[in-house]
Amino acid sequence: MKKFTTGVLIFVAVVMLGWIAFLIVQAISSEPDATVDEIVQEIEDSDDTPLLEDTFVTVHLEVRQASTMDAGWGDLENLVALADEYEVPLTIGFTPGWASYALEEGKLSEVRAWESSGHELAMHHHGISHASWDGYSNTPATSGRNDFLGDMEDLMVILNQLPASGQILTTGMTDEDVDFPEGILYNTTNRGDGAENPTASGSTFGSQGGPSPEDMISSPIAATYNGVDVIELGKMGFAIDHLSYDLTLEEIQERVYGAEEGQVLGLVLNDNTMEEHLDEAEDLFILLSAMGLDVQTVKDILVDVEL
Numbered sequence: 001m002k003k004f005t006t007g008v009l010i011f012v013a014v015v016m017l018g019w020i021a022f023l024i025v026q027a028i029s030s031e032p033d034a035t036v037d038e039i040v041q042e043i044e045d046s047d048d049t050p051l052l053e054d055t056f057v058t059v060h061l062e063v064r065q066a067s068t069m070d071a072g073w074g075d076l077e078n079l080v081a082l083a084d085e086y087e088v089p090l091t092i093g094f095t096p097g098w099a100s101y102a103l104e105e106g107k108l109s110e111v112r113a114w115e116s117s118g119h120e121l122a123m124h125h126h127g128i129s130h131a132s133w134d135g136y137s138n139t140p141a142t143s144g145r146n147d148f149l150g151d152m153e154d155l156m157v158i159l160n161q162l163p164a165s166g167q168i169l170t171t172g173m174t175d176e177d178v179d180f181p182e183g184i185l186y187n188t189t190n191r192g193d194g195a196e197n198p199t200a201s202g203s204t205f206g207s208q209g210g211p212s213p214e215d216m217i218s219s220p221i222a223a224t225y226n227g228v229d230v231i232e233l234g235k236m237g238f239a240i241d242h243l244s245y246d247l248t249l250e251e252i253q254e255r256v257y258g259a260e261e262g263q264v265l266g267l268v269l270n271d272n273t274m275e276e277h278l279d280e281a282e283d284l285f286i287l288l289s290a291m292g293l294d295v296q297t298v299k300d301i302l303v304d305v306e307l
């Protein structure tokens, strides 16, 4: 009987210890993310400086309903104003709907003013493979569809009216192998899988994975799409609700401090960031500044790169 009682007591003790351990693990794993102030303090208290310097922040202006464009434009103005406040030159990727809106609604002088003050007017394209196609494609089968708006030459006629030079230099897009336009020199990509799966086109950014933090830091590489030779950098979305991976400021900090000299940090914001998470964009700008990173547009980072 005594043996039995002891056995029960040991059993109860083990269960209780297990439960306590479980609660501790829960408490640790549900701990809130470090605030930007805490991270900045940690950076200031440390003597380390990252080897990585060059950083870009690109904005994907997504495909959206025409009826929401007025509100969207206001959100973009707020983001650009915030970026100016923190001296962050943005690489602003226009889908054709956004570019047409700017041209038709008298926003060209505003967009050119952004360009003069250091932001880059770039391209963003959702090809036919994307759930939210922008209506432009070089794929012959698309031309019979009633939502077909034109081929990629037609798209570039619209987009190239934005920069003062008459030529967009940077893109971030899907369907590169059929849709990649002539005249573009630089590509940014976030297809996931890090450097695990080189593609036939020479990209080391892998094929068709989800967004991956591995792609956030990269070295410039040469790639060829649709016969166009480009230099390519990786990127990763931040403060975008629909992404399957929620990138935190701490992870950005860790990866920047773990990066090598000459590597580049690339981050993506989009309509959702502008609408819902401008405070997170501000925290990001504060973090980039605290780490002493040199934020530039994609074309300015890559203009002197020869591969």
Ligand SMILES: [Zn+2]
Pocket: 060, 061, 062, 063, 124, 126
């Ligand atoms: Zn997009």
